[in-house]
Amino acid sequence: MICGVGSQRPVHPADEEETMRNLIQFERLREDEPLLSPSGRYKLCYDGEGVAIVLDTHTGGAVWRAGEEGRPVAGDLLLGDRDAVQVEAPGELRTVWRSPIAAEGARSLILTDTGDLELLNGDGARIYTSRSGPVEPRPLRNSAPVAAITADTFLVRETAKWRRTVTREQDGPLRLSRHHKSSGLISYLPAPLVRWMEQEGTVLTWRMLPDDGRPGPRARTLCLEDSDGTVLWAEGSWEQGADLPPAEPHGHAGPELGAGGRLRNQSLTSASGAHTLTHRFDGNLVLYCDATLRVVWSAGTDWAGPGWTELTGDGELTVRNVWGAAVWSSGTAGAGGSRLVVRDDGRVALLDAGGTEVWAIDAHTSCAEAGPAVARGSVLRRGQTLLRRSLTSADGSTVLGHRDEHRLALIADDGTWIWWTYLGDAEGAALCLDEDGMLRIRGADGAVVREEAGPADELRVEPGEILLCRADGAVVWRNGEPVDEPEPAPAVPPSRDGSGGAGPELPEPETAPEEDFTAWLEPLTGDLTYCVTVIHDTAPGEALRRLGAEPGQITAGTWDELLTRGEAEDSGDDDLLVAAFALGPHTLLVEDNGRAGVVHAELSRGTFAVALYEAFSGATTFRVFRDGEVVADHSENGGAEPTIPEVRAALAAMGADDAQDAAFEDGLELLCRTAGVRPTVADVTGTALGAIIPMP
Numbered sequence: 001m002i003c004g005v006g007s008q009r010p011v012h013p014a015d016e017e018e019t020m021r022n023l024i025q026f027e028r029l030r031e032d033e034p035l036l037s038p039s040g041r042y043k044l045c046y047d048g049e050g051v052a053i054v055l056d057t058h059t060g061g062a063v064w065r066a067g068e069e070g071r072p073v074a075g076d077l078l079l080g081d082r083d084a085v086q087v088e089a090p091g092e093l094r095t096v097w098r099s100p101i102a103a104e105g106a107r108s109l110i111l112t113d114t115g116d117l118e119l120l121n122g123d124g125a126r127i128y129t130s131r132s133g134p135v136e137p138r139p140l141r142n143s144a145p146v147a148a149i150t151a152d153t154f155l156v157r158e159t160a161k162w163r164r165t166v167t168r169e170q171d172g173p174l175r176l177s178r179h180h181k182s183s184g185l186i187s188y189l190p191a192p193l194v195r196w197m198e199q200e201g202t203v204l205t206w207r208m209l210p211d212d213g214r215p216g217p218r219a220r221t222l223c224l225e226d227s228d229g230t231v232l233w234a235e236g237s238w239e240q241g242a243d244l245p246p247a248e249p250h251g252h253a254g255p256e257l258g259a260g261g262r263l264r265n266q267s268l269t270s271a272s273g274a275h276t277l278t279h280r281f282d283g284n285l286v287l288y289c290d291a292t293l294r295v296v297w298s299a300g301t302d303w304a305g306p307g308w309t310e311l312t313g314d315g316e317l318t319v320r321n322v323w324g325a326a327v328w329s330s331g332t333a334g335a336g337g338s339r340l341v342v343r344d345d346g347r348v349a350l351l352d353a354g355g356t357e358v359w360a361i362d363a364h365t366s367c368a369e370a371g372p373a374v375a376r377g378s379v380l381r382r383g384q385t386l387l388r389r390s391l392t393s394a395d396g397s398t399v400l401g402h403r404d405e406h407r408l409a410l411i412a413d414d415g416t417w418i419w420w421t422y423l424g425d426a427e428g429a430a431l432c433l434d435e436d437g438m439l440r441i442r443g444a445d446g447a448v449v450r451e452e453a454g455p456a457d458e459l460r461v462e463p464g465e466i467l468l469c470r471a472d473g474a475v476v477w478r479n480g481e482p483v484d485e486p487e488p489a490p491a492v493p494p495s496r497d498g499s500g501g502a503g504p505e506l507p508e509p510e511t512a513p514e515e516d517f518t519a520w521l522e523p524l525t526g527d528l529t530y531c532v533t534v535i536h537d538t539a540p541g542e543a544l545r546r547l548g549a550e551p552g553q554i555t556a557g558t559w560d561e562l563l564t565r566g567e568a569e570d571s572g573d574d575d576l577l578v579a580a581f582a583l584g585p586h587t588l589l590v591e592d593n594g595r596a597g598v599v600h601a602e603l604s605r606g607t608f609a610v611a612l613y614e615a616f617s618g619a620t621t622f623r624v625f626r627d628g629e630v631v632a633d634h635s636e637n638g639g640a641e642p643t644i645p646e647v648r649a650a651l652a653a654m655g656a657d658d659a660q661d662a663a664f665e666d667g668l669e670l671l672c673r674t675a676g677v678r679p680t681v682a683d684v685t686g687t688a689l690g691a692i693i694p695m696p
Helices: 192-198 542-547 560-568 646-655 659-665 667-675
Strands: 042-046 054-058 061-064 075-078 084-088 094-102 108-111 115-118 126-129 138-141 153-158 165-166 174-180 184-190 203-210 220-224 231-235 256-258 265-268 275-279 287-288 294-298 307-311 317-321 326-329 341-344 348-351 357-361 379-381 384-385 401-403 405-413 417-422 430-433 439-442 447-454 458-462 465-469 475-478 528-536 554-558 577-585 586-591 608-614 620-628 631-634 688-694
Touching: 042 108, 084 560, 094 115, 115 326, 174 542, 203 231, 203 560, 220 560, 231 554, 265 341, 275 341, 379 384, 379 430, 417 465, 430 458, 528 667, 542 554, 542 577, 542 586, 542 688, 554 560, 560 577, 560 688, 608 667, 620 659, 620 667, 646 667, 659 667
Parallel strands: 138 153
Antiparallel strands: 042 054, 054 061, 075 084, 084 094, 108 115, 115 126, 153 165, 165 174, 174 184, 203 220, 220 231, 256 341, 265 275, 275 287, 287 294, 307 317, 317 326, 341 348, 348 357, 379 458, 384 430, 401 405, 405 417, 430 439, 439 447, 458 465, 465 475, 528 586, 528 608, 554 688, 577 586, 577 688, 608 620, 620 631
16 A cells, blocks of 8 residues: 655744845845844854854854954944945944955845855856855756756846846745846746756746737746657646646545546545545645644645646546646556545545555544535535535536635636635635525634625536525525516506506617727726727828838737737837727727827827827826827826817717716726727737837
8 A cells, every 4th residue: 555645845944933035235134134044054143242143053153253353343234335245334324344255246145054155146146155255157048957957057048138047046946037127027936846847858948838828929938848848837827728638527526536537626525524635726635634624634736836636547646737747646557546535534545446445645543523514516505514625517617616725716617716705814714504594704613704695595506607596596696796686577567558458568678788998908908007099090000100110010910919929029118019900991009018109199190199098007198189289188187178079079978077087987988989989809809010119
């Protein structure tokens, strides 16, 4: 028999107190926040005299002091000017001592597990160590095995506009940097993920991949690929990256999973409800004791991200990431396992066709205490609780499960969150359909945290929705929103001849559909931040040239192809990506990153133009141009009084009085009505002209 064990990262002393792992340039070392080495053995701090020292916590002795031999210097320690470790007089900006620990380009100071002070450059690569002096980091161009990335070697992809680097943190994580001139972004990959990535025959590199694994524009993405070029992992991939293979059906939330079955945000629960095995959204496979609310075992794959767990046809229990790469397995391929069973005593066993165990998770002392009343399949009934478990629609497409310990989510087959609710800060909170029919969130102590809806008799997960229903089938709550009670049947009106009979049925009066002025923007930039401009009686190519595009910069393609082109050409923050869509004789300009339309009055030369810019902060710029001049400005700092008939007519149609308020609250409608256009999704999802324009 093979016993499964969870891979757990050891807890270092450095994880148990508020400490720093690196000291950024010009940031002073604080008395209450020492700099620790990864294991916690060495500490950069101040002694009782206010002198910065490196303390060996095992021996209690100092292995380094600020100052010369026998002449310690008290004061604030920092990596200061001249890229050197130095000491300043307390409360002053006056340097009283400068150490020989210095290197041009140093941007941070770290402390190693050998007690050495080291300097890192802006990429995070080591360039100086107090033990051996200057170090020359070695770049690995474009691709390399993860194991080849060390303190002195780093992965880099550099163009005229962007610099992307991957460097190794001293305790294992990888630091990812993406910089363009003065702007940039830094993120980290955790050490367990990095250890998994150190596989033979794989390389870390950048490839053009669909954003978040979805159809649409492609982005330059850091990924791990094998010798065949198959992607095993990609940065930022929280949606499905690979095609999900078919799975054999099984009893959802039941105690067994057969060969070919799959769990994705789903669970198995023992017959009595005492123990639950759950595949969590973070990628971990976890066994809970429901009676004690304890985790008794995990695969230790919480770093893997959303994916799935499967029992393969050859009998191996495997946890996979969104790209289908195995991140943990039971090692039982070919051993004859055909079904996985969660038992009431807390044992999880893989059985062969004859019922003999070929593998087991035996990490829990036998425990037969029953948990809360168990919900199975797709329905939660009165008196039942959903705690660290899942409900699944009959077709398997929609799952209600725990996103983490504090959130419950309804998740569609493509990973989209349809509905979610916050369970509270305390662990052990659950969704309960109480005996009185009310759907409530209850804490581990049974106290009511929040009331969601009701009364009703069952909560059902259907394809794409969650319904709270009465016994007669009436829906009282859907996807988090209450459903109004059915209205009583209308009284029978008297007939036209006055006889009181029903008479002929009269047709319902037709109502004009409500106009939608925003749906067309969603496939492009969404509705959080955008800049759109309508130019009358102007062709798309001419509009782009007026905006500053050279003929060689203009190409035909879809919006997604323009964004992909921008990524392929490493466009920076100072490059304007803009598409020009034909709206009859007019042109609609849509910018991906900019606000050129609201400041280019020359777009309206010999004609009429309307431009709207919505910033991420919510600040709005709305301007109308005629023949190269601003004729109406209803921005935050513009005028409130409309100055042209087109704006007055638009406000009248909207039933609005204040142009500034209308621009802020319903800017796209004001733009469309003022310009006299009604863009549709079809207008902006076909081929258009686009350009990438370097902006001054």
